[in-house]
């Protein structure tokens with residue numbers, strides 16, 4: 563099943579934020595998938611989940627983020643917190659990839675949409691736990707850089723950990739895996755679940771580059787939480803693309819030695835794509851075929867073990883970001899419905 567909510571969609575340009583996420587990314591993916599599935603005779607009501615939106619409470623966010631940070635998000639410091647999370651002001655105090663004069667919406671609207679988007683990631687987990695195919699893809703979500711006390715890397719609230727904590731609090735799940743396939747290390751998720759045996763994290767990512775190019779020790783002498791290890795970190799250096807799939811396969815095999823979780827969240831970022839539009843991900847350049855194989859391998863691994871899987875879009879930049887999502891999601895929908903040829 564797919565969860566899509568146009569009202570939770572965030573068009574960064576509306577806020578004057580000049581980060582190259584195509585404003586129609588989710589809608590384009592939805593429309594392409596609909597066309598492909600219709601060609602197979604699969605109708606929308608077979609794969610589109612439309613749950614009533616749930617409203618997250620402040621308590622849901624407080625399970626994951628610090629009281630001081632949550633106070634900033636819900637109070638007058640919201641705008642400043644967003645500017646920091648998106649790094650919109652440079653060291654000289656000047657706007658950086660930010661044109662506030664072009665904004666047509668307020669940061670409060672951005673935060674409201676972000677909360678709704680986070681709720682949809684949680685609902686994707688609920689859907690994966692309850693539907694027959696044990697699979698749901700939220701066409702949004704994946705804010706894996708959100709840390710305990712601050713937003714980071716375009717991520718204000720870590721929807722992955724908020725979702726897992728809410729499912730745990732409701733006794734819907736006890737344990738979870740997070741398999742993070744985005745080009746960037748899932749640093750916030752690793753830090754937020756460090757030492758917690760109920761959540762196992764895997765991240766396959768660029769060996770160098772953001773966030774692993776930040777100073778390891780901050781100005782106050784405290785280690786930067788982006789360096790906190792996932793349970794399985796799989797760095798891939800420039801030029802090692804041929805090693806990507808074998809390394810992922812080995813990591814999944816290593817997971818097999820652990821107890822099966824009640825749910826898996828997969829952070830399905832496609833920014834490793836060779837045609838991705840974010841200049842800083844150019845050290846990892848997977849082909850369309852490699853990305854589709856990556857996602858099919860992960861989907862099959864979880865499905866073969868009967869593990870409910872909730873997928874999130876995460877990073878994917880520029881005009882061509884929609885391309886890898888479409889065949890991957892088509893494959894997963896068709897197989898989760900038991901309709902493969």
Ligand SMILES: [Zn+2]
Pocket residue numbers: 744745746831833876877878
């Ligand atoms: Zn990314």
